[in-house]
Amino acid sequence: MSGQIKYQWRITKYNPDYRDENGYYTLKEEWTCPSEIGKIIDGKEFTLEEYLDIEAKYIDTLIAFIIESGLNTLRILQLSEQKISTEDRSSVLYETEFDELILEEDKIVTLNDIVIISKMILRNFVHCQLYLKDRFFAHFGWDYYMYIGSSEKSLSAITIATERGLFVEEIDSSPYYFLEEDTTRLVQWSKKENELGMNEGDEELLEFPLEELRLIFNLSSQHPVVGNIKIKIEYKDFFQRYLNHKMDFDKYEYFFWGGY
Template structure:
């Protein structure tokens, strides 16, 4: 899927000098989320201006990695939007966010990628950005970012470093191969607001192109993430399941990952 990409980096604001012997960032206190704006960290108030400066370095670095990799667009994977009414009154919310129409498997250009990165870093959105066998951008918790490319982006690494970021050779923890991928059907009882999973069953021996067909995905989509299972898909999935699908009792979801 993505682990065959030649060069992978961890790109963050965290100086590796402050990691312990196990690689954990424990030797210095730092902000890890924009929700901490206004709090006192290491004796200093974490300001909006300070946050925006770091955010801009992240976003500009993503675009530089894309450009040096000779890529014009990327595909959206595992899209989830988190914009609440409370979020809309945040000083980090921008009206421009409402103009962005996104869905899983969409192709996005560099202008849209800038806005997507901003929304992800501000916790209004989560997704991965992907070009099959060529490039990816993964976002992790605590303002971690992972980038992979088949081009050794030395100019961009220098750019990111000059803008206060630290670029380390590092395999993305979100990268895994098709052989490592597990796919399964999960279900919860209808009417259960908690969506508590009460059953699951692994799917086996289904070709990737069949998943792409049943979910109307492109041939580039690796079929990871979650998708609702609809009644019209019952016949297809029932062939591969021991569990008897019952849409009168359960809601079903497909999940693929590692």
């Protein structure tokens, strides 16, 4: 994803003074996931109230970075399937607005939407990234790590984060950020009767028109054409032109994959 993302930060509740030479946090036992609510962490119960307080600090910080970057909307990138189960709805972390907000790949979302989406991601109800090409991204990683990239220095947002007790570390690159020249794009296939969906094979796409892929998948010119997308049979002729594998939709399901 090429562009003018000049600054990148890792933002967490973990004090970097207590990382070892390999970057591991060593100060004390810490909760790393909201599923640990109710457990004894470092000698005391990790409460819902404590979780919600930290979550709000992360989301307030993200919104501050977005606003200081001069933005009021972002797009959704690499969206996982939005499927909230009956069990999910019985969780103390579930909110009815999670079902009310319909998420789609490449959809433009407002600041209010981003607050809801961030809750869903941090609470493990859905996964996606938020971005605006060449201007901004927000990535949520394992163990309650948040990564932000911007074209702006965002000094006020950094202050807001630190005042809320979070730690902002400038980094070279988010582990989820990659440039167009680093991107690989494949066609993958699996047998239809394979319930596990394990890949039978894959082949890299080379020298193909990226803009045509955007049209096929109904993506905007902003979208970097990464992620995992099912290939419909009506686009067989397009993909077959760039593959040695002979496509057989009676036998296989086909997926496009793009990433690093």
